[in-house]
Structure formats: structure tokens, C-alpha cells
Amino acid sequence: xxxxxxxxxxxxxxxxxxxxxxxxxxxxxxxxxxxxxxxxxxxxxxxxxxxxxxxxxxxxxxxxxxxxxxxxxxxxxxxxxxxxxxxxxxxxxxxxxxxxxxxxxxxxxxxxxxxxxxxxxxxxxxxxxxxxxxxxxxxxxxxxxxxxxxxxxxxxxxxxxxxxxxxxxxxxxxxxxxxxxxxxxxxxxxxxxxxxxxxxxxxxxxxxxxxxxxxxxxxxxxxxxxxxxxxxxxxxxxxxxxxxxxxxxxxxxxxxxxxxxxxxxxxxxxxxxxxxxxxxxxxxxxxxxxxxxxxxxxxxxxxxxxxxxxxxxxxxxxxxxxxxxxxxxxxxxxxxxxxx
Amino acid sequence: xxxxxxxxxxxxxxxxxxxxxxxxxxxxxxxxxxxxxxxxxxxxxxxxxxxxxxxxxxxxxxxxxxxxxxxxxxxxxxxxxxxxxxxxxxxxxxxxxxxxx
Amino acid sequence: xxxxxxxxxxxxxxxxxxxxxxxxxxxxxxxxxxxxxxxxxxxxxxxxxxxxxxxxxxxxxxxxxxxxxxxxxxxxxxxxxxxxxxxxxxxxxxxxxxxxxxxxxxxxxxxxxxxxxxxxxxxxxxxxxxxxxxxxxxxxxxxxxxxxxxxxxxxxxxxxxxxxxxxxxxxxxxxxxxxxxxxxxxxxxxxxxxxxxxxxxxxxxxxxxxxxxxxxxxxxxxxxxxxxxxxxxxxxxxxxxxxxxxxxxxxxxxxxxxxxxxxxxxxxxxxxxxxxxxxxxxxxxxxxxxxxxxxxxxxxxxxxxxxxxxxxxxxxxxxxxxxxxxxxxxxxxxxxxxxxxxxxxxxxxxxxxxxxxxxxxxxxxxxxxxxxxxxxxxxxxx
Numbered sequence: 001x002x003x004x005x006x007x008x009x010x011x012x013x014x015x016x017x018x019x020x021x022x023x024x025x026x027x028x029x030x031x032x033x034x035x036x037x038x039x040x041x042x043x044x045x046x047x048x049x050x051x052x053x054x055x056x057x058x059x060x061x062x063x064x065x066x067x068x069x070x071x072x073x074x075x076x077x078x079x080x081x082x083x084x085x086x087x088x089x090x091x092x093x094x095x096x097x098x099x100x101x102x103x104x105x106x107x108x109x110x111x112x113x114x115x116x117x118x119x120x121x122x123x124x125x126x127x128x129x130x131x132x133x134x135x136x137x138x139x140x141x142x143x144x145x146x147x148x149x150x151x152x153x154x155x156x157x158x159x160x161x162x163x164x165x166x167x168x169x170x171x172x173x174x175x176x177x178x179x180x181x182x183x184x185x186x187x188x189x190x191x192x193x194x195x196x197x198x199x200x201x202x203x204x205x206x207x208x209x210x211x212x213x214x215x216x217x218x219x220x221x222x223x224x225x226x227x228x229x230x231x232x233x234x235x236x237x238x239x240x241x242x243x244x245x246x247x248x249x250x251x252x253x254x255x256x257x258x259x260x261x262x263x264x265x266x267x268x269x270x271x272x273x274x275x276x277x278x279x280x281x282x283x284x285x286x287x288x289x290x291x292x293x294x295x296x297x298x299x300x301x302x303x304x305x306x307x308x309x310x311x312x313x314x315x316x317x318x319x320x321x322x323x324x325x326x327x328x329x330x331x332x333x334x335x336x337x338x339x340x
Numbered sequence: 341x342x343x344x345x346x347x348x349x350x351x352x353x354x355x356x357x358x359x360x361x362x363x364x365x366x367x368x369x370x371x372x373x374x375x376x377x378x379x380x381x382x383x384x385x386x387x388x389x390x391x392x393x394x395x396x397x398x399x400x401x402x403x404x405x406x407x408x409x410x411x412x413x414x415x416x417x418x419x420x421x422x423x424x425x426x427x428x429x430x431x432x433x434x435x436x437x438x439x440x441x
Numbered sequence: 442x443x444x445x446x447x448x449x450x451x452x453x454x455x456x457x458x459x460x461x462x463x464x465x466x467x468x469x470x471x472x473x474x475x476x477x478x479x480x481x482x483x484x485x486x487x488x489x490x491x492x493x494x495x496x497x498x499x500x501x502x503x504x505x506x507x508x509x510x511x512x513x514x515x516x517x518x519x520x521x522x523x524x525x526x527x528x529x530x531x532x533x534x535x536x537x538x539x540x541x542x543x544x545x546x547x548x549x550x551x552x553x554x555x556x557x558x559x560x561x562x563x564x565x566x567x568x569x570x571x572x573x574x575x576x577x578x579x580x581x582x583x584x585x586x587x588x589x590x591x592x593x594x595x596x597x598x599x600x601x602x603x604x605x606x607x608x609x610x611x612x613x614x615x616x617x618x619x620x621x622x623x624x625x626x627x628x629x630x631x632x633x634x635x636x637x638x639x640x641x642x643x644x645x646x647x648x649x650x651x652x653x654x655x656x657x658x659x660x661x662x663x664x665x666x667x668x669x670x671x672x673x674x675x676x677x678x679x680x681x682x683x684x685x686x687x688x689x690x691x692x693x694x695x696x697x698x699x700x701x702x703x704x705x706x707x708x709x710x711x712x713x714x715x716x717x718x719x720x721x722x723x724x725x726x727x728x729x730x731x732x733x734x735x736x737x738x739x740x741x742x743x744x745x746x747x748x749x750x751x752x753x754x755x756x757x758x759x760x761x762x763x764x765x766x767x768x769x770x771x772x773x774x775x776x777x778x779x780x781x782x783x784x785x786x787x788x789x790x791x792x793x794x795x796x797x798x799x800x801x802x803x804x805x806x807x808x809x810x811x812x813x814x815x816x817x818x819x820x821x822x823x
Binding site: 013045046047048049051052055056059063083084087092095096098 | 418
């Protein structure tokens, strides 16, 4: 059996309310909250970045265990807010964690699905027997152009996943990835902020790719929507995932546990996976999970997982731990985001 | 003078061994006038910590409430960015402290 | 025995039109003219300067002096951060102990105001350890950590520290070379902005330019007919660069060691000291100095500072920092140690004008480098 063996997450303690951002720009806060279905988002502090957050997420479950650390044969980090265009964050992460020097490392970018693609690759390497286990991290300190709609949702967060074959807690049963060249959202190499094509990010982008990936996975696995106990879709805002669910035949109840965006915002590459973290807190052995990420540019990774009996020993408290928070104002937000 | 990547690389090795440790605050101060590397971060707090079963080390303290910033408070070490560097420089990371809840 | 036969100081302050070379030249020619001595009578030069390399990007300052003074004699640099001047004096004294019939020129100069506050903060932090610098702990920050422990251990507050600044400013009013010649009150100090909590702007010595010079000799002919004082002792001691490595944060070991050795050497009691120049880079430093030199009991400093027992108007026997200390006279780093010796020289030779302490026979100068990494304690007598 192959799949997720252990995991961890990190959400910075700072939050900014959507109404404070709206008031900054003279927008009607109620209308913004209603259309995006987000009330507040998490923001990393001034001295936090994708590396420090990935470290927090990974070290939360990898701290003492030298044997497990030394068996990690691959380290992949997915983000869209790397500090370097050239210099891997994966090796820095491995060094700070104290892993061995015998591992394959690379950083990946594919907008919000940067890490899930790496998760699938890692799975392949473990399945083939080339490596014993792999560490895959999703981490983002997402930024947005001031006053742009994205500013309401772009948030910070990280999660880390150990993919292996021993005492698997969530078996990766099957996956399907649907990709095409669709320019809905992008960031040029030397630009500070991402850009997007407005309403084009909807039907031809998110809904097309996520929809097709899910449909083709269901077909492949010969399953139907009602077979799944929990469903996690990427959450660029609070309304897209429910609309996709309706289109594909999933119920709101199935989406409930993984729906974390209203109070955390969209942590980009860590976003959908954060929904998975929320689900793993409550999922029971035998549960079928349908997971689908979406990355602009564009593509979607749909994955069928099955929870095993080992989940009870490894599940992490999520819902209560994110209640410890501190609100900041817009001026502090710009300082934390190191905006010039 | 620009930041030496070699010095950063060498320091990382010793800093790593200080991660995930707990200790007690021996003294603290809040810096308002800082050298260029830290100017954008003022005011920031620096603590001198007696690590449990080990020596005294310095670090900035972050993510705390004022009531936590006192002699005798227990803290733990985490990984954070160390100040600002130039746009072409290698980034520097170091250990900082947060209160032990 | 060696003697000091002359002293000269430039004003201390923001000397915009003077470069480091200008300051060295002014102090050297100033003292030579005052004493009517020619360069050919000088056998060697000892000088103190901290930031030449860091701020001025100039090392080999000995060659600068050779050029400025047109000499080829031996020139020695002492660098011990804020004790550079004291170490220059100490080194000159050691030289004279082993070389009879010699006369030396001792200089201290510092140029600090050509750069921004942030840059000078970074430059001065080179006197702190790597570990201290790499967490953004500035030099005031290091002393602040010590102040916090002192205040917490002995139950004092910022008001006790403020008393030191009030006293030194009052003394500085009478010093025509001082950077600041104005009175400050306890409230002024308490209301000044924090530099590194709990130390505020008015707890901290300023950023100053300036230079000072001494002529020291063991040549009887040079001493003849000149106002002179005898150097009874000059001792130096060291301690860790990082305060994290010290046994205690409420005392400076190097001061204790150098002080004890100086009194043993000079063979006089502490009660004999009439005037002292101690190193008040921050208000807390003067309190620690008086305790570490053995004049005040450990932990009594805050109370005694508040009572102004070392103020010139106190009627007590040992008056501290008649020059205004580092706080009011200013602290061009490499010059301070020289100025301290000079002030004692003026007091003992009755040349201190309005600052004159009556019947001063013995004086002590205490110069510290960094947070106590180096201390120089010198005792002079007449």
C-alpha cells in the first residue's frame, strides 16, 4: 500500500479581516464578503517566508525521529512565492530539518497546484521502490497587487506530507491529472505581483480543469459522487468549490469538513491540501476521500484516497489550533508582506 | 559590505543545532535604533536566553504579547528570516524565540 | 616613574569641517605649541582610534600621522573600541617603563559624524560579539541587557539611572570643550525616546567628533619647569566579548581586576582618590563602574546615584566626571581615554578652571572597551 504516512501544517497566527481591506479601498465590505465568502485571511509575519513556514509544517511531525528523517529519499517543495528564481528551497528545508544528504530535491511551480503534482511524482518514486519515502511541502506567502480582488483572498500557510509505504494513513488509490495551456492567472519572472484575466478564471479555467479531472478520475475508478465521505476542492474563494460540487453532483455536506477558506483565505499551493488537513482530523478508517487541486495555467490533480486504520495514531488537531489568532490592520499587513 | 554567503552557510550549521530548544529569558531589550540590516524591523525585541541544560544564547523574540516579555519567561526556538539583505544577496535565516505557551 | 607634562583637547561635538586627519593634526600641533616642544623632541607616538578602518576605510593610520607631522619615528596604534585612548596611554606608559629618558606624544581621535545614525550604530556594534551583532543587538542593546538585570535584581528604576545623566550634564556646563553644555532634569531624561529599552537618548553618550593629546615623559629635563603629575599605576584587564558568556551581568569583571591591580600598584587607598573620570558610555555604566572599582557596595549604586553622592556640590570626597563624563563632554571614541587622563591632569595641576575640585591630590581614570571586554584603570598623583 502506498500513500500518506504522516503530515503536518502551519498557519501563521496573524489575520486580517476582509472588511479592513475593503475599507482601505473604499469598497463595500459586505458586498465583497458576500461575493467571495471569505471573512478573514491568515498573514505571515515580516520575518516569515515559504522556507520558515515549510520548516514549521515539516518539523511539527519530523522533529525527533532520526530514522524516519534519514530514510527520506526525495524532498519537493511547491510554491508560487519562492524567494529565489534560482536556488532550491527544498535543500534549505532538508538542511534545517537535518535530513541526510542522500535525497533528490527540487522546487516546483504550477500556481496553486505546485505541490500536488510533486505529491504524485513522489508517489511514483516510492511505488517503484526507488526510494523509501518522500517529503512533499506546499508553502505560500501569497501576495496580490494592492486593491486587486486577489488581495481579499491571497493568504499564507504551509503543509508537509510524508509519502511512503509503511503504516500508510491515507492510501493514494488512483489519480488523474488534466492539463492544458490556459492563461487565466500568471506572474512574470521579474514581477512582484501576479496578474489574472478576470472572469476568464472561472468557466474555461477552474471549472473546466477541475471538472474534467474529477470526471475522468471517477470514470477510471468506476466510482460515483455518493461513494465519497469527504470531498476537498481547491478554494480560490468561498464560492467556486460549491459551484463545482453542484456541477459534479457532490453535496454541501461532503464538502463541509474541508471547506477552510472563509477564515483562512487561499494559501495557494497549500490551499486545497489545507482542506485535506482539516478532513484528516475527522476522517475515519474506511472513508473514501476525493481530492482535487487546481493550478492556473492550467491543470487539476484529482486523487482518490482511502483512510486506513493507522489514521488514529497520526491525525492532528486542526480546527481548534487555528483559533489562536491576532488581528492586524492594513498598515501592518503591508509591513508584513514587505511591500515597498 | 555585502553579505558573505560563506559566512551564512557556516553559521547555519551551528544555528540548526539550536532549533526546537527551550530556555528561560535572562534579560531582554527592545531596539529602536538599528543598523541598516534591521532598520525596517524596528522596534524589535532581543532576548538573552539560558537554554535548558545548556548555555546562554541571544535571539530576537517574535509573536509575543507584552506580558510574555520578562525575565524568567520560558521560550522556545524557531526558524525565521534574519533582517533584510540586498536584492541580490543570499537570504539569511536564524533562530528566534517565541513564548512557550 | 613616568609623568604627564601636558594636555590638549579639541572641542568635542559635531565638527563638520574637520576630517579625521584634521583632528589628529589639531591635537598634535595644539599640544606641541602649548608646551613649546618641537617634534624632534618626541621619541615615539601612541594613538588610539576605533573606527578608522570601519568608517573611514583607512587603516595604517600611523602612516597618516607620519605624513601629517613629518616624522619617521615609531608610531603605535591601540584599538580597544572605546578604550582605545586608555590603551594608547597604557601602552605609552609601558614603553616608558622600559625605555629611559624618552618623551612620547599620546593622541586619541575619532570622526563619527560623516555617516547616518544607522550606519554609526552598525559601526559601533563591531565592539559587540558576532553573536550579538547577528541578532541585531546594537551596542546600546548590550548595555540595556545589563541594565535590565541590574534594575531587576536590586529593585531600581529608570529614575535611578537618570540621576547619572543629570549630574554629568551639570558638570559638563562648566567644561568649555564639552559637546553639551546644558542642564537636564530627571524628567528630561525620562521623557527622551528609547534607544534600547530601558536606555533612552539621555541615558546614552552622544556621537561626537574630537581629538585629545598628552605628552608623557620619564626625562627629568622635560619635566623640569612644567606642570606635571606622576603616573602611579596603569593596569589593564580583559573579559569575554559576549556578555552571554559572563558569570554575571550586573558587573564588569575587567574593571574589577584592573581596578584592584591599579590600587595594589599605586599603594594608596580608595578613600585617597579625590577626582575620578569613569566610563559612562550609558548611565548604567557609571553605576556599575563605581561598584566594580570598589567605591560602592554591590547593589547600592542605584540609591547612591540618586543621592548624587559624587556630584561636585555634594561636599563628598570623591567627585566623579568633572569633565561631564562621556555623556555631556561627548564620546569621540578613541579620544575619550586620553580626555579622561587629561581631565585628571588638569585637576591635579590646578588648571581645571571652573571645574576645579579643591586640594585634589590623587585621581583615577577608568576607560572601558565595548561592554567590558577591555578595561584600563590608571591612578595619577601629584
